[in-house]
Amino acid sequence: MLDWLADPWTSALMRRAFLEAMLVGGLCGVLGCFVVVRGLAFLGESIAHTVVLGVVLAFLVGLPTAAGAAVLAVVTVLLTTAIEKDRRLSVDTAMGILLPSLFGAGVALISLSDGYRASLDDVLFGTVLGATETDLALVLGASALTAAVLALAGKELALVAFDRATAQAMGYRTGLLDLLLLGAVALAVVVSLRAVGNVLLAGLLLGPPVTARMLCETFWRMAACAAALGVGASLAGLYLSWYVDVGGGAAIVLVIAATFVVVAIGVRVAGRGARAREQRPASDFAYTERL
Amino acid sequence: MSAAESAPGPSDTVTVDRLSVSFGGRPALSEVGFALTGGTFAGVLGPNGAGKTTLLRALLGLLPVTGTVDLRGRTAYVPQLATASEAFPIDALGVVVMGRYPRLGWRRRPGRGDRSLAAGLLEQVGLADRARSPFGTLSGGQRQRVLVARALAQEGDVLLLDEPLTGIDGPSQATILEVIGAQRAQGKTVVMTTHDLGQAARECDRLLLLNRTLIADGTAGEVLTPAVLRRAYEAEVVMLDGGAAIIDEGAHHSSHSH
Amino acid sequence: MLAPFDVPYMQSALLAGLLISVPCGLLGVWVVLRGLAFFSHAVGVATFPGVVLGLGFPALGPFAGSLLAAGAFGAAVSSIETDHRLRGGAVTGLALAAAMATGAVLLTTVAKVSTPIESVLFGSLLGISGLDIVRCAVVAVLAIAALALTWPRLAASTFDRAWAAPAGARSARTDALLLVLLGLTVVTALPAVGSLLVSGLLVIPPATARLLCDRLGAMTACAVALCAAEIVIGLAVARELNVAPGASIAAVGGIGFAVAAAFSAGRSAWSGRAVNA
Numbered sequence: 001m002l003d004w005l006a007d008p009w010t011s012a013l014m015r016r017a018f019l020e021a022m023l024v025g026g027l028c029g030v031l032g033c034f035v036v037v038r039g040l041a042f043l044g045e046s047i048a049h050t051v052v053l054g055v056v057l058a059f060l061v062g063l064p065t066a067a068g069a070a071v072l073a074v075v076t077v078l079l080t081t082a083i084e085k086d087r088r089l090s091v092d093t094a095m096g097i098l099l100p101s102l103f104g105a106g107v108a109l110i111s112l113s114d115g116y117r118a119s120l121d122d123v124l125f126g127t128v129l130g131a132t133e134t135d136l137a138l139v140l141g142a143s144a145l146t147a148a149v150l151a152l153a154g155k156e157l158a159l160v161a162f163d164r165a166t167a168q169a170m171g172y173r174t175g176l177l178d179l180l181l182l183g184a185v186a187l188a189v190v191v192s193l194r195a196v197g198n199v200l201l202a203g204l205l206l207g208p209p210v211t212a213r214m215l216c217e218t219f220w221r222m223a224a225c226a227a228a229l230g231v232g233a234s235l236a237g238l239y240l241s242w243y244v245d246v247g248g249g250a251a252i253v254l255v256i257a258a259t260f261v262v263v264a265i266g267v268r269v270a271g272r273g274a275r276a277r278e279q280r281p282a283s284d285f286a287y288t289e290r291l
Numbered sequence: 292m293s294a295a296e297s298a299p300g301p302s303d304t305v306t307v308d309r310l311s312v313s314f315g316g317r318p319a320l321s322e323v324g325f326a327l328t329g330g331t332f333a334g335v336l337g338p339n340g341a342g343k344t345t346l347l348r349a350l351l352g353l354l355p356v357t358g359t360v361d362l363r364g365r366t367a368y369v370p371q372l373a374t375a376s377e378a379f380p381i382d383a384l385g386v387v388v389m390g391r392y393p394r395l396g397w398r399r400r401p402g403r404g405d406r407s408l409a410a411g412l413l414e415q416v417g418l419a420d421r422a423r424s425p426f427g428t429l430s431g432g433q434r435q436r437v438l439v440a441r442a443l444a445q446e447g448d449v450l451l452l453d454e455p456l457t458g459i460d461g462p463s464q465a466t467i468l469e470v471i472g473a474q475r476a477q478g479k480t481v482v483m484t485t486h487d488l489g490q491a492a493r494e495c496d497r498l499l500l501l502n503r504t505l506i507a508d509g510t511a512g513e514v515l516t517p518a519v520l521r522r523a524y525e526a527e528v529v530m531l532d533g534g535a536a537i538i539d540e541g542a543h544h545s546s547h548s549h
Numbered sequence: 550m551l552a553p554f555d556v557p558y559m560q561s562a563l564l565a566g567l568l569i570s571v572p573c574g575l576l577g578v579w580v581v582l583r584g585l586a587f588f589s590h591a592v593g594v595a596t597f598p599g600v601v602l603g604l605g606f607p608a609l610g611p612f613a614g615s616l617l618a619a620g621a622f623g624a625a626v627s628s629i630e631t632d633h634r635l636r637g638g639a640v641t642g643l644a645l646a647a648a649m650a651t652g653a654v655l656l657t658t659v660a661k662v663s664t665p666i667e668s669v670l671f672g673s674l675l676g677i678s679g680l681d682i683v684r685c686a687v688v689a690v691l692a693i694a695a696l697a698l699t700w701p702r703l704a705a706s707t708f709d710r711a712w713a714a715p716a717g718a719r720s721a722r723t724d725a726l727l728l729v730l731l732g733l734t735v736v737t738a739l740p741a742v743g744s745l746l747v748s749g750l751l752v753i754p755p756a757t758a759r760l761l762c763d764r765l766g767a768m769t770a771c772a773v774a775l776c777a778a779e780i781v782i783g784l785a786v787a788r789e790l791n792v793a794p795g796a797s798i799a800a801v802g803g804i805g806f807a808v809a810a811a812f813s814a815g816r817s818a819w820s821g822r823a824v825n826a
Contacts, residue, residue, distance in 0.1 A: 041638035042587040045645070049745075083810070087427060087819045088378050088759050089581075096586025096752030101803020104746050104796040107671055111792040120667060125653055199594070199745070200653075203646025210639045246657055250650040257647035260640075351715040370711035379582060379708045380759060380768045389705055393716045397701050425763045427819070438712075445716070 008242040016131040017248060021234035023139045024128075024192045025252070027146060028201075029208040029230030031188045033223045034181055036209040037161045041202070042092060043080065046099040047189050048201040050076045052123055053106030055193075060113055066138060066190055073186035076102065126197030126249035129241065135194050142191040146184050157181050158219050196249035203253035204230065211260045214267045233259060302328045304480040305350070305449060309358035312342070312349050319345045322358070323505045327497065329448075329478040332471060334485055334495035336514075338524050341502040343484035344371070347451050350482070364448025365393075369438050371453045377427035383437045384422040387412055390444030405444075412440040415473075417466050432463025439467050443474075450474055452483040456490065468494055488515060553785040562677045562794070565741060566780035568685035569750070572692035572734045574773030577755035578765070579727055582707050586752045587638050588626075588728075592735050593747035594645040595622035598652035600669050600739065604662045605655065611669075612684070615739055619732045622648065627728070671793035672743035674784070681740045688737045692730055699723050704765060741780075742795035749799030753806055754779055760809045779805060 008014040035044050051069040058068025076098055083094035110120060122130075150157070160167045160177045168174050189201060196204055212225035237252030244251070300306075305327040312320040320342045327333055335343050349356050351366055367390075381389075387409035391401050401409075413422050416436040426434060435455055442450060450471070456464045471481050471494075485491050491498055492511035500507040500514050506523040507514040554563050580589050596615035603614025626641050656662060668676050696703070705713035706720040714720050735747050742750060758771035783798030790797070813819075 036639040039638065041642040042590075045587075045590075045642050085820050086760070086810075088380075089756060090378065090584050092584040092586045093581050093752060093756050096580070096590065096748045097756050097803065097806055099590065100746045100749030100799035101753065101806070104671075104749060104799030105803065107746075107796040108790070108792040108800055111796070112790060124666075124670070199649040200646050202642040203650065206639045206642040207646070210643055246654045250653040253646050253650035254654065257643060257650070260643060353715055366715065368712055368715050370709065374711035375709040376582075376707065380763050380765045381704075381708060382764060385764065386708070389701075389708070392701050392705065392718075397718060398698065438709075441712070 017128050020131040021128050022231045023143050024195045025230030025234035026227040027143050027188050028204040029226035030223050031185050032205040032209040033226050042095045044205050045202045046095045047073050047076050048198040049099050050102035053102045056106050056109040069190040077182050124197045124199050126195050128195040128248040138191045142187050200249045200253045207256035211263050304329050304363045306361040311357045321504045325508050327480050330475050332481045332495050333497040334491035335499045337501035366449045367442040367445040367447030369442045369452040381426050382423050386437050387440045387444050390441035393445050412443050416440045432459035435459050450481045553788045562784050565677050565682045565685045568689050569738050570777035571689040573750045574776040575692050575696050577751040578769050578772050580751045581755040589751045590748040591641045591645045592619050593744050595648040597744045601652045601655045615736045670743045670745045672741045672795035676740050684737045746795035746799045749802050753802035757806045757809045760813045
C-alpha cells in the first residue's frame with residue numbers, strides 16, 4: 001500500500017508536477033470563490049482562452065510568454081468593460097465576441113508561426129507533467145502575491161463581492177477593489193494555464209468553489225474548503241495520471257467533476273441544506289466577519 | 292371596513308374570494324376577498340412585501356392559488372417598468388403594436404389598422420413624435436407611457452398596473468392618470484398598486500390596504516385612518532396637521548415619495 | 550473573390566457556409582438578446598467528447614456523437630442551473646471543462662482517432678462532406694419554419710417576459726424550442742468551425758448587427774448578411790493562409806465588430822446607464 005502511494009514521488013518530474021498542481025489547485029480554489037460569487041464564470045473561461053493570443057504574440061517578439069498572457073488578460077477585461085458600456089450589449093455578449101475572436105486570432109497565429117505549432121496540445125491541455133523550475137517559480141510567486149493581497153484586503157474584497165452597495169456606502173473604493181480582484185484572478189489564470197491548459201482551466205477555477213458552496217455556510221470556510229478540494233483533486237488526479245496514463249490536467253478536472261457530482265447527490269439525498277436554504281435568497285450568504 | 296361578497300354580483304367585474312397564495316410554505320396572501328365593479332379605480336396599498344404584486348399576478352392567473360378569482364372580460368397588464376428590456380431593438384410604436392398580439396393571435400401579423408391604432412394610442416399618451424424612437428432611448432416616464440399604451444392596445448376590460456407612477460416625472464404621471472380616467476369612463480375596471488398613500492387617496496375611489504391579509508377595503512376616508520394604518524404598516528404613524536401622515540417603516544425600508 | 554473558391558472542396562465549404570449562415574444569423578439574434586452566449590459556447594465545447602467518440606467508433610459517427618453530447622449537456626445544465634444557489638454559470642463552466650477532459654481522456658484511451666484534434670476543435674476546410682451540406686440546408690429550413698411561427702412570441706418574451714406570459718406568449722415553450730434549435734445549429738456548424746469557436750458564428754454577427762440597427766427586423770437581416778460575409782471572407786483567408794477556418798472566421802468577425810463599434814462609438818444615446826425622467 002505504502003509503495004503504491006510513494007511510487008510517483010520517486011520521480012523528480014512528478015515531484016515538481018505534484019507541487020505545481022497542488023499550488024495551482026489551492027490558488028484557483030480560493031480565487032475561484034470570488035469568481036463564482038461574483039458570477040464571473042464566463043469571464044474566467046474567456047480570459048483562459050484569449051490569453052493564448054498574448055502568449056503567441058509574446059513568443060513571436062521574444063518576450064516571456066507569461067507577460068504576453070498577462071497583457072491579454074488585462075486587455076480582455078478592459079475590452080469587456082468597454083463593450084458593456086454600450087447599453088445595447090451585455091457582458092455575456094461581450095464575452096461571446098472576445099473569446100472566439102481573440103482566441104481564434106491566437107490559434108491562427110499559432111498555425112502561421114512554425115515554432116509554436118507543435119505545442120497546440122500543450123496550450124490546450126497543459127503540461128503539468130512536464131513542469132519546469134520556471135513554472136514552479138511562477139506559481140509560487142503568484143501564490144505568495146495572492147496570499148499577500150488576501151491578507152491585506154481579503155475582507156474588503158469579500159464585502160464588495162457580496163454587497164457592493166454597502167461597500168460603496170461605507171466608503172470603499174469599489175472600482176479599485178474590483179481591479180485588484182480581477183488582477184488576482186487574471187494572475188491565477190495565467191500561471192495555472194501552464195499546468196492545465198486553457199480548455200481545462202474553468203474546471204480548476206470553478207469546480208472546487210461550486211462544490212464547497214454546497215458544504216459551507218460562510219465565505220471563508222467556503223474558500224478554505226475550495227482550496228482543500230483543489231489541492232486534494234490535484235493530488236488524486238496526478239496519481240490517476242501516473243497509474244492510468246491519462247493527461248494530468250484532464251485527470252485533475254475529472255476528479256473535480258466527480259467530486260462535485262458526488263457532493264451534489266449527497267446533499268440532495270441528505271436533504272440537508274436543500275430545505276434550509278430554500279428560505280434564503282442566493283445573495284444572503286452568511287458573511288459573519290465584522291470590519 | 293372589509294366587506295366582501297362571496298358570490299359575484301351582477302355588475303361585479305372582479306371578484307376575489309378567500310384568495311391565498313404561498314411560496315415554498317410561506318404565505319404571501321391570506322384569505323383576501325373583495326369585489327369591484329366596472330368603472331372603479333382601485334388602489335392597492337401596503338408596505339413592501341405586503342403582496343401587492345402577488346395579488347396582481349394572482350388576478351392574472353400566473354400563480355397557483357386557493358380560493359377563487361373571477362374576472363369578467365379580458366385583462367391587460369402593465370408590469371413594473373424594470374421588467375422591460377432597454378437593450379431590445381424596438382421602437383415605441385413597435386412596443387404598442389406588440390400589444391395587439393393577444394387580440395390577433397400570436398401567428399397573425401399586425402396590419403395597417405393595427406399600426407394606425409397603435410399610433411393613435413401613442414398620441415393619446417403624448418408620444419406621437421417619439422413613435423420611431425428606440426424604446427431604450429426614452430426616459431423613464433416616456434417608457435412607462437409607452438407600456439400603458441401597449442396595455443390599451445390589448446383592448447382589455449380590466450386594466451392592472453403595477454406601480455405605474457413610481458419614480459417617473461410629474462407630467463408623465465398626469466398623462467397616465469388621464470388615460471386611466473378615460474378608461475373608467477368607458478366602464479373599464481382599473482386596479483393599480485402603489486405605495487403613495489396621498490396620491491392613491493386623491494385619485495382612487497376605492498382603496499385596498501394589504502399586508503398579506505386585506506386589512507381594510509373602502510374609501511380613502513375609511514381606510515386612511517391612524518388606527519387602520521398602524522395595523523397595516525406595523526409601525527409608528529404620526530399624524531400631522533392638515534391630515535398628513537408620516538409612516539416610519541424602520542431603517543431597512545427606503546423613503547417613499549409623497 | 551473567385552480565386553479561393555475554384556476547387557471543389559472550397560465550393561462545398563462555401564455552400565455549407567452560406568446555408569448555415571441563415572440559422573446562425575436568425576438564432577444568433579436571440580443568443581445576443583437573451584444572454585445565451587455562454588450557453589452556446591458551452592454547448593459547442595460539450596460536443597467535443599461526442600465527436601471524439603463518434604470518430605473512434607465509425608458506427609456512431611461524429612454527427613450522432615455530437616448530437617448526443619449536446620443533448621446530454623443541455624439537459625444536465627438546464628436542470629442544475631435552475632438552482633439559484635449555483636447561478637452565474639459556474640456549474641456550466643465546470644461542466645464544459647469536464648466535457649473537454651472527458652474528450653481528452655477518450656482520445657488517449659478508447660477512441661483511436663486518426664483525425665487531427667485541430668480539425669475537431671477549430672474546423673477544417675477539407676472536412677465538409679456532401680452530407681454536411683444537406684444537414685446545413687435541413688437546419689436552415691427548420692430554423693426558418695420554426696422561427697417564422699414563433700417570432701412574435703420570442704420577441705414579446707425577450708422584450709418583456711412579465712407582460713408576455715399573461716398575454717399568452719407561452720414563454721416556456723418558446724424557450725425550449727430555441728434551445729433545441731440552438732443545439733442543432735451548433736452541431737451542424739461543427740465541421741466548419743469546430744467545437745471551440747462556434748460562438749464566433751452565433752454571437753459576433755448579431756452583436757455587430759445590433760450596433761448598426763435599432764429595429765429587430767433590420768437587425769435580423771443584417772445578422773444573417775454579416776454572418777454570410779464573415780464566413781465567405783473567413784473561408785478565403787483560411788485557404789490563403791492555411792489556417793483553421795473556425796479561427797479565421799472568428800477573427801474576421803471580430804474585426805467586423807471592431808469596425809462597427811468604432812463607427813457607432815459616437816452615438817452617445819446608448820452609452821452609460823439608463824436616464825430616468
